[in-house]
Amino acid sequence: MDGIEAWLGVIAASPWALPAMATLVFADAFLVVIPGEAAVTAFGALGVAQGAPPLIAVVAVAGAAAFCGDLCCYLVGRAVGVERWAWMRGPRVRSALEWARARLERNTAVVLFTARFVPFARLAVNLAAGAARLNPARYLGVVAVAATAWAAYQAVIGALVAALVPGGPLVAVVVSVVVAIGIGIGIDLLLAQRARRRAAR
Numbered sequence: 557m558d559g560i561e562a563w564l565g566v567i568a569a570s571p572w573a574l575p576a577m578a579t580l581v582f583a584d585a586f587l588v589v590i591p592g593e594a595a596v597t598a599f600g601a602l603g604v605a606q607g608a609p610p611l612i613a614v615v616a617v618a619g620a621a622a623f624c625g626d627l628c629c630y631l632v633g634r635a636v637g638v639e640r641w642a643w644m645r646g647p648r649v650r651s652a653l654e655w656a657r658a659r660l661e662r663n664t665a666v667v668l669f670t671a672r673f674v675p676f677a678r679l680a681v682n683l684a685a686g687a688a689r690l691n692p693a694r695y696l697g698v699v700a701v702a703a704t705a706w707a708a709y710q711a712v713i714g715a716l717v718a719a720l721v722p723g724g725p726l727v728a729v730v731v732s733v734v735v736a737i738g739i740g741i742g743i744d745l746l747l748a749q750r751a752r753r754r755a756a757r
Contacts, residue, residue, distance in 0.1 A: 567602070568602040568606040568609060569606075573599065574599075574609055576595075577596065577618060577621075578617050578618070580592050580595040581621035581622050582628075583625070584622075584625065585624075585626050585628065585679065586628070588676050588678075588679065594733045596618045596707060596710035597710050597714040597733055598733055599614045599714065600614055600712060600713065601714035601717055602718075603715060604715045605718040611711060611715055614707075614711045618711065619704040619706070619707035620703075622703035622707055623699060623700055626682045626703060627682075627696070629679060630682045630683075630686040630699075631686060632683060632686060633682065633683035633685060633686025633687040633688075634686035634687065660685055660688060660690065664698070667681055668695070668698045668702060669698060669705070671702075672699070673706055713735055714733075717735060
């Protein structure tokens with residue numbers, strides 16, 4: 557246990573800690589299996605439990621990486637559309653893209669903001685926004701706010717767990733990651749249940 561906590565301390569103090577987190581968050585915009593949320597939550601916990609990296613730096617770096625990832629998805633959608641590659645034509649992706657496109661037409665700001673908190677919807681909405689050639693100025697403003705709010709939310713989960721749960725940095729990181737994953741699963745289940753209800757009508 558002491559060895560693991562010492563290792564966590566080395567990670568937290570490393571100059572590569574925040575760049576590594578940023579890489580995961582950026583990649584998470586394209587690949588939903590990348591644990592971007594968990595990384596931000598874990599570093600939020602370390603920021604409180606170890607004193608490094610600073611919580612504000614975690615939020616700022618994660619927010620910037622999330623913004624860049626979403627922007628790249630938008631640019632891909634704008635440049636190649638949403639039918640160029642085979643993975644875009646799969647039934648699940650097509651369904652998500654159609655859902656995103658329909659809602660972007662009615663509630664652009666709300667959809668862009670809330671999609672940042674739902675991994676698969678995040679990808680679909682940003683691709684669809686680019687393919688629809690949504691006004692760049694409007695898109696950038698909403699996505700910047702959404703990315704910052706998402707980063708703060710994820711980091712604060714970790715910080716609160718570290719502040720409230722005894723047991724040191726290892727326990728704080730493990731519990732905060734479990735909580736973040738649990739929240740993500742809960743959101744996915746609620747959205748799936750909502751979609752089933754709509755389909756049954």
